[in-house]
Amino acid sequence: MQLYNSLSHKKEDFIPREAGKVGMYTCGPTVYHYAHIGNLRSYIMEDILEKYLRFTGLDVKRVMNITDVGHLTSDGDTGDDKMLKGAKREHKTVMEIAKFYTDAFFADCAKLNIKTPDVVVPATTYIDEFIKVISSLMEKGYAYEAGGNIYFDTSKLDKYYVFGDLSEEDLEVGVREGVEADGNKRNKADFVLWFTKSKFDDQELKWESPWGVGYPGWHIECSCISMKNLGEYLDLHCGGIDNAFPHHTNEIAQSEAYLGHKWCNYWFHVHHLNTTSGKMSKSKGEFLTVSLLEEKGYDPLVYRFFCLNSHYRKSLVFSWENLDNAAVSFNKLIDRIVPLTKEAAGDIDQTEYDRLRKSFDDALGNDMNTSLAVTAVYDVLKSGANASTKLALLRDFDTVLGLDLIKKAQEKADAAENSAADIPAEVLELVEQRKAARKEKNFALADELRDKITALGYEVKETRQGTEINKL
Numbered sequence: 409m410q411l412y413n414s415l416s417h418k419k420e421d422f423i424p425r426e427a428g429k430v431g432m433y434t435c436g437p438t439v440y441h442y443a444h445i446g447n448l449r450s451y452i453m454e455d456i457l458e459k460y461l462r463f464t465g466l467d468v469k470r471v472m473n474i475t476d477v478g479h480l481t482s483d484g485d486t487g488d489d490k491m492l493k494g495a496k497r498e499h500k501t502v503m504e505i506a507k508f509y510t511d512a513f514f515a516d517c518a519k520l521n522i523k524t525p526d527v528v529v530p531a532t533t534y535i536d537e538f539i540k541v542i543s544s545l546m547e548k549g550y551a552y553e554a555g556g557n558i559y560f561d562t563s564k565l566d567k568y569y570v571f572g573d574l575s576e577e578d579l580e581v582g583v584r585e586g587v588e589a590d591g592n593k594r595n596k597a598d599f600v601l602w603f604t605k606s607k608f609d610d611q612e613l614k615w616e617s618p619w620g621v622g623y624p625g626w627h628i629e630c631s632c633i634s635m636k637n638l639g640e641y642l643d644l645h646c647g648g649i650d651n652a653f654p655h656h657t658n659e660i661a662q663s664e665a666y667l668g669h670k671w672c673n674y675w676f677h678v679h680h681l682n683t684t685s686g687k688m689s690k691s692k693g694e695f696l697t698v699s700l701l702e703e704k705g706y707d708p709l710v711y712r713f714f715c716l717n718s719h720y721r722k723s724l725v726f727s728w729e730n731l732d733n734a735a736v737s738f739n740k741l742i743d744r745i746v747p748l749t750k751e752a753a754g755d756i757d758q759t760e761y762d763r764l765r766k767s768f769d770d771a772l773g774n775d776m777n778t779s780l781a782v783t784a785v786y787d788v789l790k791s792g793a794n795a796s797t798k799l800a801l802l803r804d805f806d807t808v809l810g811l812d813l814i815k816k817a818q819e820k821a822d823a824a825e826n827s828a829a830d831i832p833a834e835v836l837e838l839v840e841q842r843k844a845a846r847k848e849k850n851f852a853l854a855d856e857l858r859d860k861i862t863a864l865g866y867e868v869k870e871t872r873q874g875t876e877i878n879k880l
């Protein structure tokens with residue numbers, strides 16, 4: 409496959425170091441709050457990438473960290489402790505917070521059909537590993553102690569700004585607002601590997617180390633967890649574009665200083681999800697979570713479908729209107745699959761199958777063009793292939809797209825059968841009257857009609873996908 413590599417700023421053939429096998433690393437969440445759907449966009453696109461690599465026959469081992477050590481509000485080394493902030497807000501211990509939000513993260517992922525990586529490592533379980541690597545960096549002269557903390561010395565590297573020509577000025581922009589300069593640093597870009605001087609008197613999680621009781625910096629987590637589980641050479645590292653600097657830049661600095669050779673060959677960065685008023689964040693505007701989407705009646709997979717319709721290297725603008733459009737298209741797509749679930753019989757037409765599969769493969773093989781891959785789904789439906797061939801293709805495509813295309817079509821087909829067969833005409837008539845009342849905004853009448861429907865033993869519900877009638 410051709411994949412854009414942030415290191416070279418161009419599309420390259422993706423060639424794993426060991427034929428047939430891929431080592432893939434993903435920066436995991438900081439578990440002090442729910443993930444917002446902007447973060448989840450990255451995980452959806454990384455999931456598609458992983459599944460596509462598997463689709464092409466590669467054996468992928470994917471590793472992810474969970475940042476459950478108090479890492480700081482800014483991406484720099486100063487600011488508030490996110491975990492502690494979460495704990496205080498909810499009157500819980502830091503570890504209780506971490507457990508709660510780790511579970512919440514994976515629950516959101518499951519709703520979005522995001523596969524859990526093969527290996528998931530909470531940072532707090534790897535403290536010895538961090539100390540080992542930091543000690544080695546000290547011995548090799550890449551790290552120094554100042555003011556009680558251990559810093560990585562970026563002046564020891566030939567090239568620090570590996571992702572682009574960031575100047576000192578950009579660096580200042582990169583470090584977020586409200587952050588004071590750290591006088592202990594020898595160079596502006598130096599970063600903390602180990603803290604013993606916490607800014608917070610009530611820092612909860614601390615460990616013994618050769619440099620005193622303290623806790624690791626954020627960046628060292630990913631380097632150590634990756635190297636320990638995927639070895640000295642990493643094929644592919646993923647993350648949101650906002651992690652490219654300083655987080656990934658620092659990961660490369662310390663990993664390569666430690667290893668003495670190039671560490672990771674391909675860097676995959678997913679761009680931002682923006683709202684109409686700018687970049688999405690936890691602190692600004694409506695806090696957009698998977699639960700909120702559900703509360704508003706959206707199927708979480710509509711959000712996945714929405715993400716698939718644009719390229720991962722472009723910013724995507726989220727609005728409720730855009731999501732509504734995606735919901736309508738998704739619904740129509742499923743409707744078109746429904747008849748296939750009934751008529752699928754006969755042999756697969758191999759020529760048609762190969763031709764249509766190739767267009768899907770070509771789309772994703774070209775730097776993961778997911779919207780073209782979705783077009784390939786429509787091309788299958790439009791084609792003259794028989795139902796068995798179409799279903800086989802959709803099933804294959806969906807191992808990558810993760811939209812539950814056939815399952816949803818099947819459910820819809822079953823529901824349609826049940827409703828036609830079982831729901832009394834009287835109830836259907838009341839439902840129609842209620843729809844009309846709602847359209848005229850006569851909500852009092854709509855409520856009255858709903859009560860009548862309930863009295864007859866049925867429940868009527870409005871969802872983004874239309875009106876649902878269920879037996880009570």
Ligand SMILES: [Zn+2]
Nearest residue numbers: 435436630655
């Ligand atoms: Zn990371």
